[in-house]
Amino acid sequence: MPHQTEIHFPADHPTAAGHFPGNPVIPGAVLLDTALTAIAAAEGLILGSCRLRAAKFLHPVRPGERMRVEWQAAPAGGIAFTGSVAGKPVMTGSVTS
Template sequence: MSTPIQWTVPLDHPAFAGHFPDIAILPGVVLLDLALQLITDACHLTLQNCTINSVKFLHPTLPGDVLSIVYHQLDNGTIRFDISTPAHKAVSGSVMINSNA
């Protein structure tokens, strides 16, 4: 398992401008991009060599949330990841490293 990577959601993240007008929630695509960038950087991979197997968005992520991102690679090459706040798991998913990686 990886050492948890901490990231604090900026209060003024540009994605909050349109997502949602009355309650700012970080879009899932931003969380997925964050996880994929951190994993591919740490594993010295490129996104072109990865296929998203599954992603579940379990809890809203709000401005100022402190996120902990952890991942681990299984024997078959799948990388499982979780993004959590201190109180909730926000995202759970997995990516597969393509054979041409």
């Protein structure tokens, strides 16, 4: 069974103003960093010792939205994770520790 957490990106998130004016999105690097920080904290991992194996961004996340992050041990080792907003997948990826 996967572990999960929710991450809220406030409507006034500081990255929203520049990405992109009139059509704000939370940058993929912020999504990834926030998700991996939450996973590391929950699993007792040190992010500096993790390696990103893959990351794919499937749909934009807007300021004011909540992203559900789910993760579990990957069959080949490491951790596989997904992010979704209102049930719609927004990112997938995996890390090794």
